[in-house]
Amino acid sequence: MNKKFLAVCLSMCLVLAIFIPQAGATPKPETFEKINKNEKTSTPEFVSGKLTKKSNKKPKDVLFSYLNEKKETFKFAESAESDFVVIDEFVDNLGFTHLRLKQEFNGIPVYGRTFTAHIDSSGVLTSFSGTVAPELDQKMKKKKKKVKQKKAFSTAEKDLISSFAEEPQYAIDPTTEEVIYVKNDKSNYAYHINFKFFYPELGDWNYFIDASTGDILDKFDQSFKVDAVGTGTGVLGDEKTLNIDRQGSTYYLQDNTRGDGIFTYDGENVHQNLLYYPIWLIQRYLPGTAVSDSDNIFNDGSAVDAHYYAGLVYDYFLEEFNRDSFDNQGSAIKSTVHFGQNWSNAGWLGEPLNQMIYGDGDSDTLPFSGAFDVIAHEITHAITDRTADLIYQDESGAINESMSDIFGALAEFWADLDPDWLMGEDVTLSSNGIRSMADPTLFNKPDHYDDYLHTTADYGGVHTNSSIINKAAYLLSEGGNHSGVSVNGIGKDKMGDIFYRTLTQHLTASSTFSQLRSAAIQAASELYGSNSSEVTSVQQAFNAVGIN
Template structure:
């Protein structure tokens, strides 16, 4: 979790040493030492934000000072001397010592009973039932496991082994030290990625980053959080990760089941790159963890969806009459953005907040399509145009009401619509903000006083450009909006975001206000 709220400056950085830790001896020069001391002081002074408490200590991990003097000091956390997995944090201060932010994923203070009920030997035996290998002299380490909501005392049991192809494995297996259950596992050996060729349904031939395995390759991307694609083969659960012997996937047609997998995996990669390179977000959860895809879900399934419970996207093949396989690039970006929203504003999926949730996915699904710059699926403001058979598109951001159900304009009953239709107000807003009312993508009518769902006005507004519009929407989503934000709140949030990015009262902020007024939100 990340907070960007401002805090008062601590009056005396020297008091930071009350945390009881000496400065790292490797930092010999004064400026880094002062930055570390300031950061330690902020941890103690803002304990509610840092989740600092009794028996906690901190080890310096990294220190970066920006050209403007902003200090980013990263620490690893310990509780009663035990390493806290998931307890690391980054303290950001400006050059004058004012705390700007503390970044951490810890859910609550890591207070646990430090007396294990499961012994080292019992933990090793439990792991041996699941994983083959040996410890190579590494005794299980007692630690606090805090990657989930509730910190737990746990054993880190090391297992060293070798795969059939000779690839070594250095696995950490985390065992609950009170209950004896397996909590987590990961490998310190990160296998090399390979460059494969994907022959997709919608995006032409694309480069895929895949994973080398015994006998060939699997559709897993080690460079983007390990995201992978499974083939459900017409079922609704189970399935297996897609594999290939020559690293050439699909045939640009549905006759090869791998073709849809190519689109899904490519969509995941482009969406990952968009959020990282444009917004600085490292994966959907901003934690470097990759989501996964499930393709060929069910029989003739006419939908695609994101599920937080599996942290995955699921795609149907369509019925072949109204819909093709739902793995197009904008659909992929749309679905993964639901995951981003869940980890930022977490807009409740009903009423006006639900419409904003859906619109956010349409907005960034569209931006992912533009970012890809793929001539086979050029950027536009139409949603699902590649997957529709009888209709030219699923939704239009230019004039949402053209589908016969979506709202162009805000009115008092808009929150009672299905969220896919109430989203039209924000989609309309975004198009006008980005492109203006008259652009090469089409003419977007504005809303007049007394309008209900359908825009009929002809006011002329100029756009600020889609990149600026996207940065404003992302900042509003990630730093301003909350779960119950409605359209009036979204107007306030995006104006505030524009003020942050472009200056209070700037022409850009004024353009945001004017665009909201053009869709009836005042």
């Protein structure tokens, strides 16, 4: 799937936990497995335990042997070797080999079907996460591809244009990829067409056109936008120590001490109509002019905050998780302040720009560069994009939003910047933030799965239903009683470690709330032991918000 252009998530699943000793098990079985099974597909969405015996084989071979033995359980079409492709492999600091895979059918990728697997240092497979699109050999047998790619593109583009008062101006050329698209247990040959644009608004639209009928199977926007809230103008800042660069007699907001650098630019209030134009022209104006001064004292509050906070976000992920920038490759973090005119927004612009933009606000908002948790929230979206790659729709989309809230809050506590469990409170005046993790109901958000909002708005209510996960994370950290369930808190550091490992190593593109629960339990087991109090607390936290 295409990487998201804007960093600013599929059906609700019931799960059944089954403990199955494998054949030949003894009172102390050499292998065992616990399966969370999706009742709608009858295939596992998360499997953990000692799934295989010790082995000297390559990790991929260990996994594929297991999957082939369990083919009837997972219900994939042919063999593990033909149906799964390894897209990433690395060894983590606990000695686990981490594999990330995608599903294919006859060489065609199955959209959103990604998987993770963990093999310990003794060659034992300990977990497999992700839901296989089952029985594609049977479901696709009679389906034929009759629609040409050009016709599919025309259908998608016509529908896109009709959705806006003014025609979108593409930032980069739209892309088309042949996929298998699975939704509501229906599988179809399809064309996945992606449109990225800035005008008439920020957009990253995905269309799925049936390759047999030419109908639109689905469409959704994956752009990440910041809500415009509150009142006020300007950034009233405190004094901050900045890492800067001197070139001759001029000083620049350029920090060369972090990765490939932290760079802060002035957009000089270039009108947001710049976003009408193709990417090659936008790149003439962005990132803008490097913020500079004749001495080492900078008085531009928006630029100072953007520069300082971007560096702190970098430090937070490096110190806490040994992550080197958003891509873990040390890539430069670029911020442009003073973008647009009377523009009250902020966002992460992904490929090919890879930078933040900040408006100066309007009569209702302060510049978003003044809110550290917002900057951490947005950069976490970039991390999600490069790891779990959670689809921005329904439950996976809500998890995507929640992960950004979680690490936005944790980064604020880490930095000790008047921390709290509110989001965006530093850029609002008429209200105290836009979301509360401690009490989502303060902003009319749900705090229990029984109150999950089923809607087609906001891509399935991603900014609303994320609060259910936010509440679970808060309870895991701080403890408390909720919905008749008592949760023993484990503190912010351990909560962050568990959710970071869950996000970067266990979640997959189409993850559900139930899969998130299983993934978090697995992450806690790997970090602290399967019989640890931390695992018990994870179970309690998810029980408290009704996620089983």
